[in-house]
Structure formats: structure tokens, C-alpha cells
Amino acid sequence: MKLQVEQAKEHIGKPFPYTCTEPATVLGDVTAFPWSRHDITISGEFRYDGQNYIVEGTVRTEGEYECTRCLTPLTHVQVTPFKETFGVLKEWQNAEDAEIIPFDGETIDVTDLIRETLIINEPSQVLCQDDCKGxxxxxxxxxxxxxxxxxxxxxxxxxxxxxxxxxxxxx
Known part of the structure; x- marks a missing residue:
């Protein structure tokens, strides 16, 4: 999942929308998660602020879960927002101390960001209905x-x- 961002450098502050749908297999080995057999859609916008690229948007996926209380099978749709800053690190900056993620200057690979966002936001409980009696x-x-x-x-x-x-x- 890569974003072509070189055109944003010529238009400081201008948002560039993007949308991408890929199978979950592009995220690597995520077979342990119920959404691993479905498509993942990311959408949002990126912009250049004069020094760094700000990428924000949402990731949408769905998976086959079981209700935590009554074990009824259900399809759960998850929409999770994300926001990250990318930039080209200067020689004097330490990559570990920087608050920006380094990239090559032309394309931003958001694959790791999307994988981490989905894994961190994996629901601990999924209910078939809010008032499930179990x-x-x-x-x-x-x-x-x-x-x-x-x-x-x-x-x-x-x-x-x-x-x-x-x-x-x-x-």
C-alpha cells in the first residue's frame, strides 16, 4: 500500500485524497485475525506542510467473529482512524529519536502503519447486540x-x- 506523494511538495498545505482497497494478505502474516480473509480499504488525504508529509485517514475492514457473550457468529465491520507524519531524515537526526517516519521522498509505504493500526485496535469483545443476554x-x-x-x-x-x-x- 503505497502513496505517491511527490506532487504534494509543489503545493504546500493542499490536501490530496486517496483510496485504496487491497486483500489483507498484503499486510504480511495476519492469519490469526478474523479480518485476514477480507479486503482492507484505506481512505483519507495527505498533505505537505513544508517539511513533512502528514498522512491521515481511516482503515475499514470486516471479519467473521463470535459474540463474546452468546457465541453467535457475526460479521463485524471495523472503521479505525489513523494519522502519521512522514519525512526525509537529515544526516544529523537520529532515526530512533525522531517523531517522524523516514521514507524515500517519492512514495510512502503505509503497509506497516495499517497493519499496526488494525492489530492495536483489534476489539477485545464483539457483541451481536448491545443488550446481548449471553x-x-x-x-x-x-x-x-x-x-x-x-x-x-x-x-x-x-x-x-x-x-x-x-x-x-x-x-
Whole structure:
């Protein structure tokens, strides 16, 4: 995923829009992620500020996930913003201390940036609906489909002795 940016140097401050759709395989070995079998779309704009190139936009992908609560399969669409500064490092600058990412001056390769953005923003929980009721802890029934016949109030067996105190009459 490369952006041709040399034309921006002639127009300081002017935004140049871009859009690119590629299969996730261009990001390297990302087979561990559900979005690895789908296309990735990046869109946004870049501009030259007189010294550096500012690249910003969004990355959109989708993947096949399971609901964290009820294990129902679902397709989750993720749209994540990103912004990064690229520039040609001078000889006296230390690349490790710089806040800009070095590049050759003509094309900016955003492949690493997109891969890192997607991996860092991988959702820890994906829900089929905001009010997902999940599974019954006793019988495993999906509570979104129908209520189960399990007793709703179950006492922890370690605390069952204390319940006998509540059952006695205070007489």
C-alpha cells in the first residue's frame, strides 16, 4: 500500500485524497485475525506542510467473529482512524529519536502503519447486540432466543450454610 506523494511538495498545505482497497494478505502474516480473509480499504488525504508529509485517514475492514457473550457468529465491520507524519531524515537526526517516519521522498509505504493500526485496535469483545443476554451459566441455553428453566437464584454451595440462618424463625 503505497502513496505517491511527490506532487504534494509543489503545493504546500493542499490536501490530496486517496483510496485504496487491497486483500489483507498484503499486510504480511495476519492469519490469526478474523479480518485476514477480507479486503482492507484505506481512505483519507495527505498533505505537505513544508517539511513533512502528514498522512491521515481511516482503515475499514470486516471479519467473521463470535459474540463474546452468546457465541453467535457475526460479521463485524471495523472503521479505525489513523494519522502519521512522514519525512526525509537529515544526516544529523537520529532515526530512533525522531517523531517522524523516514521514507524515500517519492512514495510512502503505509503497509506497516495499517497493519499496526488494525492489530492495536483489534476489539477485545464483539457483541451481536448491545443488550446481548449471553448464555445460561448452568444449561448453556442462549438467553437471547428464549429463557431457560434453570432456577434464577442459585446459592453458591460454599455459602449454603449461611442460608439456613435466614430460613429460621426469629421467635
Amino acid at each position: 448464555l445460561c451459566v448452568h444449561c448453556g441455553a442462549n438467553l437471547n432466543v428464549s429463557p431457560c428453566s434453570c432456577e434464577s437464584f442459585v446459592v453458591d454451595p460454599r455459602l449454603a450454610v449461611l442460608r439456613t440462618l435466614l430460613d429460621k424463625d426469629d421467635d
